[in-house]
Amino acid sequence: MNNMTEPCTFVIFGATGDLARGKLLPALYHLDAAGRLHPGTRILTTGRRHPDRDAWLSETRADLSGTVRGGLQQEVFTRFADRVDYMQGDLRQADFYKQLQARLADRQGFPADTAFYMALGASDYAGVIENLDRVALLEEQLGWRRVVIEKPFGNDLQSAAILQQKLSNHLREEQIYRIDHYLGKETVRNILVFRFGNVLMEPLWNRDTIDHIQIIHAEPQGIGKRGATYDASGALRDMIQSHLLQLLTFVAMESPVSMAAEALHAEKLKVLKSIRPIPADRIGDYAVRGQYDAGKVGPDDVIAYRDEGRVAADSHTETFAALKLHIDNWRWAGVPFLLRTGKRMTAKQAMVAICFKQPPQQFFRSSHIRCDASNWLLIGIQPNECLRLEMTVKAPGEALATRQTALDAAFRKADETVNDAYEELLLDIVRGDRSLFLSYEEVTQAWQIIDPVLKAWSKPGEDLHLYPAGSWGPRAADRLFDSACQSWRHTLGACGCGMEKL
Numbered sequence: 001m002n003n004m005t006e007p008c009t010f011v012i013f014g015a016t017g018d019l020a021r022g023k024l025l026p027a028l029y030h031l032d033a034a035g036r037l038h039p040g041t042r043i044l045t046t047g048r049r050h051p052d053r054d055a056w057l058s059e060t061r062a063d064l065s066g067t068v069r070g071g072l073q074q075e076v077f078t079r080f081a082d083r084v085d086y087m088q089g090d091l092r093q094a095d096f097y098k099q100l101q102a103r104l105a106d107r108q109g110f111p112a113d114t115a116f117y118m119a120l121g122a123s124d125y126a127g128v129i130e131n132l133d134r135v136a137l138l139e140e141q142l143g144w145r146r147v148v149i150e151k152p153f154g155n156d157l158q159s160a161a162i163l164q165q166k167l168s169n170h171l172r173e174e175q176i177y178r179i180d181h182y183l184g185k186e187t188v189r190n191i192l193v194f195r196f197g198n199v200l201m202e203p204l205w206n207r208d209t210i211d212h213i214q215i216i217h218a219e220p221q222g223i224g225k226r227g228a229t230y231d232a233s234g235a236l237r238d239m240i241q242s243h244l245l246q247l248l249t250f251v252a253m254e255s256p257v258s259m260a261a262e263a264l265h266a267e268k269l270k271v272l273k274s275i276r277p278i279p280a281d282r283i284g285d286y287a288v289r290g291q292y293d294a295g296k297v298g299p300d301d302v303i304a305y306r307d308e309g310r311v312a313a314d315s316h317t318e319t320f321a322a323l324k325l326h327i328d329n330w331r332w333a334g335v336p337f338l339l340r341t342g343k344r345m346t347a348k349q350a351m352v353a354i355c356f357k358q359p360p361q362q363f364f365r366s367s368h369i370r371c372d373a374s375n376w377l378l379i380g381i382q383p384n385e386c387l388r389l390e391m392t393v394k395a396p397g398e399a400l401a402t403r404q405t406a407l408d409a410a411f412r413k414a415d416e417t418v419n420d421a422y423e424e425l426l427l428d429i430v431r432g433d434r435s436l437f438l439s440y441e442e443v444t445q446a447w448q449i450i451d452p453v454l455k456a457w458s459k460p461g462e463d464l465h466l467y468p469a470g471s472w473g474p475r476a477a478d479r480l481f482d483s484a485c486q487s488w489r490h491t492l493g494a495c496g497c498g499m500e501k502l
């Protein structure tokens with residue numbers, strides 16, 4: 001067994017939802033398969049949709065068959081299923097907590113150390129925690145009690161403050177794990193290693209050589225069955241307030257004094273604090289919103305966002321958001337950071353794309369500046385995890401003709417697998433390691449940045465651009481660039497890293 005943790009109980013609220021089905025349960029299964037879950041660890045899942053354990057388990061088995069690496073292994077699934085219990089109920093009803101308390105208290109093998117996981121919409125967190133405390137489930141006499149809060153932490157700056165106030169009535173800060181699964185991704189943590197484990201890039205990593213930076217997340221999926229949760233959220237809250245701003249901090253921060261939680265939090269917070277506020281009267285110059293219309297993703301015809309289940313027919317919730325930010329500090333003055341995310345886009349790709357400035361003199365070109373002569377560093381996060389450096393080289397034959405070529409570096413060897421983000425983070429919770437979880441200050445600072453945009457987008461308006469499903473989003477997002485030479489990067493393309501796709 002490798003890195004096995006102590007036995008504990010995971011209680012998952014929202015275990016019938018998209019997050020649990022698509023990410024949390026596969027992560028727990030993978031940990032079990034790898035012998036990283038203690039044999040005594042138990043999982044109590046809750047939801048409304050299924051009446052009993054059998055119904056929940058049968059859906060979970062079908063889900064896992066489609067999601068786990070290397071296909072479902074019956075032996076592992078049997079062991080996994082033996083750990084799991086399910087409780088149906090409405091978590092807005094007080095009775096639910098009495099039943100939960102009874103289920104955990106009769107100690108049907110549930111270890112006392114317990115992590116409560118909120119795989120729920122943001123508006124439910126405070127109520128659940130208050131109720132857990134009411135039935136004494138947060139008391140720590142017998143073992144630790146930790147609460148995992150999914151992003152977004154609140155709905156805006158004000159509600160985040162209210163949520164924090166409510167949590168602190170029931171929990172010590174050390175019990176709160178504000179999760180952002182992007183920080184659990186190995187390719188995201190590799191940004192820190194790439195930056196601070198090599199001397200090569202540091203002299204170039206600033207305003208002198210960098211033209212602009214793009215932080216991109218595109219996915220072809222729509223919102224599936226999570227209409228109710230997503231329609232109350234939107235792309236800005238769902239992806240930018242958390243994941244993309246966290247990626248930005250990794251790209252932009254100064255070297256921390258160590259990789260310990262406080263040191264990382266401090267450097268990330270400095271970056272967030274240096275971001276120039278977006279002026280409320282000029283939102284359109286800095287932010288573009290869109291919503292997917294019907295279209296074609298690959299070979300499939302797909303419906304418009306407004307026709308998805310549990311979405312308001314006149315919804316103005318954005319499924320695409322793009323933002324231009326400036327970091328007003330010594331290193332980054334004058335370098336725009338462009339963030340873009342969208343659902344029902346052409347293809348899946350998350351990456352950081354760093355565009356370097358044009359050479360000061362064009363020896364190998366006609367006198368006018370050519371847009372395609374920039375060097376790019378592309379840091380693939382998923383599914384293509386390659387590191388790619390695009391540069392200008394001489395084209396064979398013609399005198400001084402040039403062309404672009406790429407140096408590709410694999411993130412992993414072909415026979416290595418990369419753990420899911422949630423695998424590591426779930427173990428960190430059990431170990432009590434909060435270094436990859438967010439501080440409250442970071443969360444509020446991130447809300448501070450996007451709050452003016454949220455306010456402007458809370459109303460319907462002509463600035464909500466419909467884009468066909470299967471495209472790269474609305475063309476209006478192009479207007480965020482400062483120069484005609486700048487344009488969005490979409491994918492890493494065929495990266496010659498020799499990596500097999502997981």
Ligand SMILES: NC(=O)C1=CN([C@@H]2O[C@H](COP(=O)(O)OP(=O)(O)OC[C@H]3O[C@@H](n4cnc5c(N)ncnc54)[C@H](OP(=O)(O)O)[C@@H]3O)[C@@H](O)[C@H]2O)C=CC1
Binds near residue numbers: 013018019091181
């Ligand atoms: N989906 C993803 O990939 C990711 C999501 N997140 C975050 O995770 C959270 C959950 O998202 P997601 O799973 O997508 O949302 P879903 O809408 O898919 O799931 C919501 C879950 O909450 C349950 N629920 C809602 N109301 C009640 C209630 N009154 N009583 C009992 N259960 C209830 C639902 O149960 P039922 O369906 O049985 O009614 C369902 O299990 C969000 O905050 C999101 O931002 C974070 C990272 C990734």
Ligand SMILES: O=C1O[C@H](COP(=O)(O)O)[C@@H](O)[C@H](O)[C@H]1O
Binds near residue numbers: 219238239350
């Ligand atoms: O937090 C979320 O993330 C997923 C995308 O996660 P990834 O690891 O697959 O990139 C997104 O689909 C979801 O809407 C959002 O809530």
